[in-house]
Amino acid sequence: MVSIEQEPSDSDNSITALLSELNRGNRDVEEYLIPKVYDELRRVAARHMRSERVSNTLQTTALVNEAYLRLVDMPAIPWQNRAHFFAIASRLMRRILVDHARARHAGKRGGFQHQVTLDDAIPAAMQESVDILALHEALNRLTEFDSRQGRLVELHFFGGLSFEEIALVLHISERTAKRDWKMARAWLKNELSKKP
Numbered sequence: 478m479v480s481i482e483q484e485p486s487d488s489d490n491s492i493t494a495l496l497s498e499l500n501r502g503n504r505d506v507e508e509y510l511i512p513k514v515y516d517e518l519r520r521v522a523a524r525h526m527r528s529e530r531v532s533n534t535l536q537t538t539a540l541v542n543e544a545y546l547r548l549v550d551m552p553a554i555p556w557q558n559r560a561h562f563f564a565i566a567s568r569l570m571r572r573i574l575v576d577h578a579r580a581r582h583a584g585k586r587g588g589f590q591h592q593v594t595l596d597d598a599i600p601a602a603m604q605e606s607v608d609i610l611a612l613h614e615a616l617n618r619l620t621e622f623d624s625r626q627g628r629l630v631e632l633h634f635f636g637g638l639s640f641e642e643i644a645l646v647l648h649i650s651e652r653t654a655k656r657d658w659k660m661a662r663a664w665l666k667n668e669l670s671k672k673p
Contacts, residue, residue, distance in 0.1 A: 496556035499549060507549065518545060518566055524637040525570045535577050544569045560642040564628075567636030575613045615668040619661060625649070626661035633658060 492513050498506040522540040547569050548562070556562055620627025625647060632638045632646060640658070644651040 492559045492562065493556060496554075496562055500554060500556065510549075511545075514545075514562065514566075515541070517563060521563060521567050521635075521637055522570055525567070525574055525635055535574070540570055540573060543573055558645065560638060560646045563642075564632050564636055564638065564646050567638070568631060571613070571631065571635050575610065578609050578613075611669060612665075615665055618668065619664055622664075623657075623661070626657050626664070629654060629657050630661045630665065 492510070495506045495510040495513065499510065518541045519537060522537045522544070526537050526540065544566050548566055551565075554565065616627055616630055619630065628647060629643055632643045633640070638646070640651050640654040643649075643654045647654065649657075
Protein backbone atom coordinates (compact mmCIF):
# COMPACT_ATOMS: atom_id res chain seq x y z
CA MET A 478 0.00 0.00 0.00
CA VAL A 479 1.24 3.49 -0.83
CA SER A 480 1.76 5.85 2.05
CA ILE A 481 0.44 9.33 1.34
CA GLU A 482 2.93 10.83 3.79
CA GLN A 483 5.88 9.56 1.75
CA GLU A 484 6.27 10.36 -1.92
CA PRO A 485 6.82 7.08 -3.82
CA SER A 486 9.88 6.52 -5.99
CA ASP A 487 9.82 7.17 -9.74
CA SER A 488 9.86 3.49 -10.67
CA ASP A 489 7.23 1.80 -12.80
CA ASN A 490 6.18 -0.10 -9.67
CA SER A 491 5.30 3.16 -7.92
CA ILE A 492 3.03 4.13 -10.80
CA THR A 493 1.34 0.74 -10.60
CA ALA A 494 1.01 1.08 -6.81
CA LEU A 495 -0.50 4.54 -7.17
CA LEU A 496 -2.97 3.25 -9.77
CA SER A 497 -3.96 0.41 -7.44
CA GLU A 498 -4.60 2.90 -4.66
CA LEU A 499 -6.66 5.04 -7.00
CA ASN A 500 -8.75 1.99 -7.89
CA ARG A 501 -9.37 1.44 -4.21
CA GLY A 502 -10.90 4.90 -4.07
CA ASN A 503 -7.93 6.74 -2.61
CA ARG A 504 -8.13 9.98 -4.61
CA ASP A 505 -5.34 11.52 -2.52
CA VAL A 506 -2.74 9.63 -4.60
CA GLU A 507 -3.56 11.77 -7.64
CA GLU A 508 -1.17 14.46 -6.41
CA TYR A 509 1.65 11.91 -6.83
CA LEU A 510 0.29 10.16 -9.92
CA ILE A 511 -0.21 13.23 -12.10
CA PRO A 512 3.44 14.34 -12.15
CA LYS A 513 4.62 10.76 -12.78
CA VAL A 514 2.39 10.16 -15.80
CA TYR A 515 1.80 13.62 -17.25
CA ASP A 516 4.91 13.90 -19.45
CA GLU A 517 4.36 10.44 -20.92
CA LEU A 518 0.68 11.21 -21.52
CA ARG A 519 1.78 14.34 -23.41
CA ARG A 520 4.09 12.20 -25.57
CA VAL A 521 1.27 9.77 -26.32
CA ALA A 522 -1.06 12.68 -27.12
CA ALA A 523 1.58 14.25 -29.37
CA ARG A 524 1.78 10.99 -31.34
CA HIS A 525 -1.96 11.12 -31.80
CA MET A 526 -1.96 14.83 -32.62
CA ARG A 527 0.74 14.55 -35.28
CA SER A 528 -1.93 13.17 -37.56
CA GLU A 529 -4.37 15.97 -36.81
CA ARG A 530 -4.90 19.02 -39.01
CA VAL A 531 -3.17 22.23 -38.00
CA SER A 532 -6.57 23.90 -37.76
CA ASN A 533 -7.84 21.28 -35.33
CA THR A 534 -9.45 23.00 -32.36
CA LEU A 535 -8.51 20.19 -29.97
CA GLN A 536 -5.03 20.84 -28.56
CA THR A 537 -2.58 18.35 -27.05
CA THR A 538 -3.12 19.64 -23.51
CA ALA A 539 -6.89 19.32 -23.84
CA LEU A 540 -6.49 15.77 -25.17
CA VAL A 541 -4.23 14.85 -22.23
CA ASN A 542 -6.59 16.41 -19.70
CA GLU A 543 -9.69 14.74 -21.11
CA ALA A 544 -8.00 11.36 -21.33
CA TYR A 545 -6.61 11.65 -17.79
CA LEU A 546 -9.99 12.60 -16.35
CA ARG A 547 -11.61 9.64 -18.06
CA LEU A 548 -8.85 7.31 -16.91
CA VAL A 549 -9.06 8.15 -13.23
CA ASP A 550 -12.85 8.04 -13.29
CA MET A 551 -13.01 4.57 -14.85
CA PRO A 552 -14.51 2.17 -12.35
CA ALA A 553 -12.29 -0.60 -10.97
CA ILE A 554 -9.72 -1.16 -13.69
CA PRO A 555 -7.30 -3.74 -12.36
CA TRP A 556 -4.17 -1.92 -13.50
CA GLN A 557 -1.48 -4.45 -14.34
CA ASN A 558 1.42 -2.02 -14.74
CA ARG A 559 2.59 1.25 -16.27
CA ALA A 560 2.36 -0.07 -19.85
CA HIS A 561 -1.24 -1.14 -19.27
CA PHE A 562 -2.12 2.35 -18.04
CA PHE A 563 -0.60 4.02 -21.11
CA ALA A 564 -2.22 1.48 -23.43
CA ILE A 565 -5.64 2.38 -22.03
CA ALA A 566 -4.73 6.08 -22.20
CA SER A 567 -3.81 5.75 -25.86
CA ARG A 568 -7.06 3.96 -26.65
CA LEU A 569 -9.03 6.72 -24.93
CA MET A 570 -7.14 9.41 -26.84
CA ARG A 571 -7.88 7.64 -30.11
CA ARG A 572 -11.58 7.52 -29.24
CA ILE A 573 -11.60 11.19 -28.31
CA LEU A 574 -9.92 12.17 -31.60
CA VAL A 575 -12.18 9.93 -33.69
CA ASP A 576 -15.25 11.41 -31.99
CA HIS A 577 -13.84 14.88 -32.66
CA ALA A 578 -13.21 14.00 -36.34
CA ARG A 579 -16.72 12.58 -36.70
CA ALA A 580 -18.18 15.76 -35.27
CA ARG A 581 -16.20 17.81 -37.78
CA HIS A 582 -17.28 15.53 -40.62
CA ALA A 583 -20.90 15.74 -39.54
CA GLY A 584 -20.72 19.50 -39.82
CA LYS A 585 -19.01 19.42 -43.18
CA ARG A 586 -20.68 16.31 -44.65
CA GLY A 587 -17.48 14.92 -46.11
CA GLY A 588 -15.91 18.30 -46.85
CA PHE A 589 -12.30 17.35 -46.15
CA GLN A 590 -10.10 14.29 -46.14
CA HIS A 591 -7.95 14.23 -43.03
CA GLN A 592 -4.61 12.66 -43.92
CA VAL A 593 -2.26 10.67 -41.70
CA THR A 594 0.69 8.38 -42.39
CA LEU A 595 0.59 4.78 -41.26
CA ASP A 596 4.07 4.63 -39.79
CA ASP A 597 7.00 6.96 -39.26
CA ALA A 598 9.30 3.99 -39.78
CA ILE A 599 8.22 3.59 -43.42
CA PRO A 600 10.53 5.48 -45.77
CA ALA A 601 8.98 8.74 -46.96
CA ALA A 602 8.68 7.49 -50.54
CA MET A 603 6.55 4.57 -49.35
CA GLN A 604 4.31 6.45 -46.92
CA GLU A 605 0.71 6.64 -47.87
CA SER A 606 -1.68 9.17 -46.41
CA VAL A 607 -5.12 8.07 -45.32
CA ASP A 608 -8.23 9.63 -43.86
CA ILE A 609 -8.18 9.33 -40.04
CA LEU A 610 -11.71 7.92 -40.06
CA ALA A 611 -10.78 5.44 -42.82
CA LEU A 612 -7.83 4.33 -40.68
CA HIS A 613 -10.10 3.98 -37.66
CA GLU A 614 -12.58 1.86 -39.65
CA ALA A 615 -9.80 -0.27 -41.16
CA LEU A 616 -8.32 -0.79 -37.70
CA ASN A 617 -11.73 -1.89 -36.44
CA ARG A 618 -11.95 -4.41 -39.32
CA LEU A 619 -8.45 -5.67 -38.50
CA THR A 620 -9.45 -6.05 -34.86
CA GLU A 621 -12.47 -8.13 -35.91
CA PHE A 622 -10.19 -10.27 -38.08
CA ASP A 623 -7.34 -10.53 -35.53
CA SER A 624 -7.92 -8.77 -32.23
CA ARG A 625 -4.30 -9.06 -31.09
CA GLN A 626 -2.98 -7.42 -34.26
CA GLY A 627 -5.56 -4.67 -33.92
CA ARG A 628 -4.51 -3.97 -30.35
CA LEU A 629 -0.84 -4.07 -31.37
CA VAL A 630 -1.35 -1.43 -34.06
CA GLU A 631 -3.22 0.74 -31.62
CA LEU A 632 -0.53 0.40 -28.97
CA HIS A 633 2.40 0.99 -31.32
CA PHE A 634 1.04 3.50 -33.84
CA PHE A 635 -1.19 5.55 -31.58
CA GLY A 636 0.26 4.80 -28.15
CA GLY A 637 3.91 4.86 -29.07
CA LEU A 638 4.62 1.81 -26.94
CA SER A 639 7.79 -0.11 -27.76
CA PHE A 640 7.57 -3.73 -28.88
CA GLU A 641 8.93 -4.72 -25.46
CA GLU A 642 6.09 -2.84 -23.71
CA ILE A 643 3.52 -4.22 -26.17
CA ALA A 644 4.73 -7.76 -25.48
CA LEU A 645 4.21 -7.11 -21.78
CA VAL A 646 0.70 -5.71 -22.25
CA LEU A 647 -0.43 -8.42 -24.69
CA HIS A 648 1.38 -11.28 -22.90
CA ILE A 649 3.35 -12.30 -25.99
CA SER A 650 7.02 -12.37 -26.89
CA GLU A 651 8.72 -9.31 -28.35
CA ARG A 652 9.49 -11.35 -31.49
CA THR A 653 5.78 -12.17 -31.91
CA ALA A 654 4.92 -8.51 -31.44
CA LYS A 655 7.32 -7.49 -34.21
CA ARG A 656 6.02 -10.22 -36.53
CA ASP A 657 2.40 -9.24 -35.86
CA TRP A 658 3.28 -5.57 -36.51
CA LYS A 659 4.65 -6.43 -39.96
CA MET A 660 1.59 -8.47 -40.85
CA ALA A 661 -0.89 -5.92 -39.47
CA ARG A 662 0.84 -3.02 -41.21
CA ALA A 663 0.75 -4.87 -44.55
CA TRP A 664 -2.93 -5.76 -44.02
CA LEU A 665 -3.83 -2.15 -43.20
CA LYS A 666 -1.89 -0.77 -46.18
CA ASN A 667 -3.82 -3.16 -48.42
CA GLU A 668 -7.17 -2.21 -46.87
CA LEU A 669 -6.45 1.51 -47.09
CA SER A 670 -5.35 1.30 -50.71
CA LYS A 671 -8.74 -0.06 -51.79
CA LYS A 672 -10.96 2.44 -53.54
CA PRO A 673 -14.30 3.14 -51.80
